[in-house]
Amino acid sequence: MDRQVVQLAVRYHPLPPPHNIRIESVPVPTILHPDDAIVKIQLSGLCGSDLHVYRGHQDVNETHICGHEFIGHVVALGSSFHPGSPSSRPALYASLKIGDKVISPFTVSCGECQYCRFGFTARCVSSLVFGSPALQGAQAQYVRVPLAGGTLFSLSTSVDDPLSLSHALSHLPDPAVLLLADVLPTGLFVVLQAFTHPKLAPIFTGIPWPRNVGHHAKGALLSGNTLPYLSSADRVLDVGIVGLGPVGLCATLALLDYLTRADVRRRIVAVDPNQSRRAKMQKIYDALPEDAKGMSGDEFVVADIADAPKVVQAWGRGGCHTVLEVVGSPSALTLSLALLAPSGVLSSCGVHQAPQIPFAGCELYNKNVSLEFGRCSVHSLFVPAVELLLRRRDVLGAIGESGVVDRVIPLRDAVRAYAKFDQGVYGKVVFDPWT
Known part of the structure; x- marks a missing residue:
């Protein structure tokens, strides 16, 4: 894993409300469970549901890192990830490697409980939402992903296979691919x-x-x-x-x-x-x-x-x-x-x-x-959302006024971006945490 021990992150503070987000230096997350992965974030998103917390409308009383949409590269894996992982577990436990490019749904899912087997992954018995007190978010430089084998999608496998997911998405800009983490499946x-x-x-x-x-x-x-x-x-x-x-x-x-x-x-x-x-x-x-x-x-x-x-x-x-x-x-x-x-x-x-x-x-x-009513099961709808993204790449793949993604800006500008997004001045914002 990278030797960096602190990272830049957008954190929500409940007092004084509302609109109290700050750019702060916090520790880089570490592996806490054998099923964990640590991802170095390439891009993260600002979503409309982030505004519920920002406006003080959601009952959140703890400081936490915001954001639930991200794409990045694996820099550390728990001991559950190895070629001999049991076939009864999600296949990613046997195939995911350090260095792989990944994208994550906005909720964690185990891939093994009855809800996951039925396709209702948003209601996994172990489900957590990134960007909450229960699970630190992705508007940062690194993020810990629990149950990563049942949650993540690899964009690095079979890149040369014209039928593979990674090959299909390789012709689209990464800010457009990030739509698959939440807003497009939703x-x-x-x-x-x-x-x-x-x-x-x-x-x-x-x-x-x-x-x-x-x-x-x-x-x-x-x-x-x-x-x-x-x-x-x-x-x-x-x-x-x-x-x-x-x-x-x-x-x-x-x-x-x-x-x-x-x-x-x-x-x-x-x-x-x-x-x-x-x-x-x-x-x-x-x-x-x-x-x-x-x-x-x-x-x-x-x-x-x-x-x-x-x-x-x-x-x-x-x-x-x-x-x-x-x-x-x-x-x-x-x-x-x-x-x-x-x-x-x-x-x-x-x-x-x-x-x-x-x-x-x-x-x-x-x-x-x-x-x-309800929350989207992104993991189950991921492939149909990819197909939609590819069919409508003419607009979904555009960045700027004619696309869903309005702009890509440095994470350091997040406080201003939240205010502009809240006012409706900005549309979909994507953060680059390394500029």
């Missing part, structure tokens, strides 16, 4: 959480509910009813997206990609109160090729909070079939419910805090609303 997750719901199946299949669910899709209902297939006019999907920060941009690109490949017509309203975020969304949409924007008659409208309900009302369907909420605040949920049609699906990936959900039970009952 954007994909909030879309899949909605689109795999049975309530949206009639639009994708043309078959009314519940015949499109389970064995009923193969035959008539037991009652003998023969409801007609849906017309093409019925099969136009109305979608709302609330929040156009980095995750909202990724969710929009995942949404458009999914619907284009599903050959489904769509009307989309993308909502944010911040003019600069709306402008970035429009710029990214305009940069897409025409075949990624759908069919003739499809709509894509970027709107502020006041205008969004008017857009949806003009569609004449009583609301959106689904609304994707990517903010994590009561006001965003209130707007999402207002945009949602009866029997709609509200899919949320926002990191919600202490305030209660601003819905009365009767509001949900009277609209037959389905709620889908």
Whole structure:
């Protein structure tokens, strides 16, 4: 391992709140468990969920290193990593080596418990989130990765194999690859959480509910009813997206990609109160090729909070079939419910805090609303997110005004970057800890 004993890090201090982050020198982490890895960070990210702590909205009472997105190189490994590691353990324990380039999901997962085996790695029994008092974060020069064999992805294996992950990503800039640590899989997750719901199946299949669910899709209902297939006019999907920060941009690109490949017509309203975020969304949409924007008659409208309900009302369907909420605040949920049609699906990936959900039970009952909430299982969605990144490398691979990654700046400038990101002046920020 590098002999450096202290490192530069961004640390949150709970007192006095809010906005109390500082650039400090702290000890370099060391191996504490045989399953640990120490990673020398090449790039780390600033994420919207970091702002919950920064603003004092999250119940965090301990000083800690911030950040949960990183890409880097392994500089130390625990004793569990060796070629003779049991085949029952995640394969990386047998193959990961010092010097390998790696990327990490924002949560730790063992790869061995039932939740991990089912694919729900975000709820691993040993799960920890980087950038919290329980696990020091990645806005630093080094980071300790617990359960590294079940958590990390190697970008160094089979570089010469044209079918390998590392080869596929080698043609993209590393700041774009860093999107795979959180925001791109999370954007994909909030879309899949909605689109795999049975309530949206009639639009994708043309078959009314519940015949499109389970064995009923193969035959008539037991009652003998023969409801007609849906017309093409019925099969136009109305979608709302609330929040156009980095995750909202990724969710929009995942949404458009999914619907284009599903050959489904769509009307989309993308909502944010911040003019600069709306402008970035429009710029990214305009940069897409025409075949990624759908069919003739499809709509894509970027709107502020006041205008969004008017857009949806003009569609004449009583609301959106689904609304994707990517903010994590009561006001965003209130707007999402207002945009949602009866029997709609509200899919949320926002990191919600202490305030209660601003819905009365009767509001949900009277609209037959389905709620889908939660944290993305990045480890399980990593490969589909890679495929999305490669398909949309034209915009996801861009750095600057026309890309999701807004800028790469020195870690030493993190205090200013947090303030600008909080104000909506900066979009997605990537930190270089060595400049």
